[in-house]
Amino acid sequence: MHIFKPIKQIKASSEVGQQLKNAILGGEYRAGDKLPSERELIELFQVSRTVVREAIKSIEAGGLVEIRQGAMGGAFVKHLTFERLSDACNDLFMMGKLSLPELCQARMLIEPQVARMAARNCTPEQALALMEANSHENDSYAYPDTVALRSEVHYLLAEMAGNRFLEAIVKSLLILLRNQTIKFEPPTDEIHPLGLHGVIIDAVIANDEDKAEAEMFAHLEDFNIRLRKIECKYLDKQRSL
Structure with a gap:
């Protein structure tokens, strides 16, 4: 059973971002963990690449993840600071x-x-x-x-x-x-x-x-x-x- 649900609302990126945020704050993903890839998130949420990218940007701006480049890159959960x-x-x-x-x-x-x-x-x-x-x-x-x-x-x-x-x-x-x-x-x-x-x-x-x-x-x-x-x-x- 996946912890995410497909999004059908108009503001899909906000809904995706909120679910990702809840998963991080709820402990589903801990500091240092890598979030699912862009392709996986597209399939899990059943949304477009643009929606997923906007959602990731929003939680990055909120200080919850950092984006790493390269073959081993992706969105990684940050150690929560104050x-x-x-x-x-x-x-x-x-x-x-x-x-x-x-x-x-x-x-x-x-x-x-x-x-x-x-x-x-x-x-x-x-x-x-x-x-x-x-x-x-x-x-x-x-x-x-x-x-x-x-x-x-x-x-x-x-x-x-x-x-x-x-x-x-x-x-x-x-x-x-x-x-x-x-x-x-x-x-x-x-x-x-x-x-x-x-x-x-x-x-x-x-x-x-x-x-x-x-x-x-x-x-x-x-x-x-x-x-x-x-x-x-x-x-x-x-x-x-």
Whole structure:
């Protein structure tokens, strides 16, 4: 039994795209899987090549698949990231509907609770992953890659929380923060000095929920102070130009 149904509606490409989207989001096709070929989709949906191509373009634009060329090419399901949510919020920043202080405030409200949940859930395997991520913070690259490396712990904690919606929010906030602050081009050790995550990681590994929450709050409070100073320097520099 096929998971797709023939399309007879006028807006056939939209219907085809929706069925493909549902199949991906429903887990019928997982990250890295190749969708049926163009010819197979034409037969399965009983539509024209143009309809199939328009449908594939629509789900590609939605970030669900990537198109690879060549003999082994086709439409492959992408690993779902949170860039789409972040892109929508970036538009709000551009329109002046969101501000950097609001973004920082949201992190202060959400990430301490995420750290608490991560401490509650932490397994030996996750503890090793946290320690490994923390050890890589010593690696030095050009800005902003080093800052991204020092943010990896936050991504891991979001995954460890065990709530996919909170994970999506945290990762989106981190992406937004990167996008909004990259123009400041601050020295890495000025915006995110080395060694700030150690006390958080220790608390999470020890399953100490209260301490994990408190240390994350303190960390973000310190980070936000640094960020405000860097933003002020940037604005002063812009005014002097």
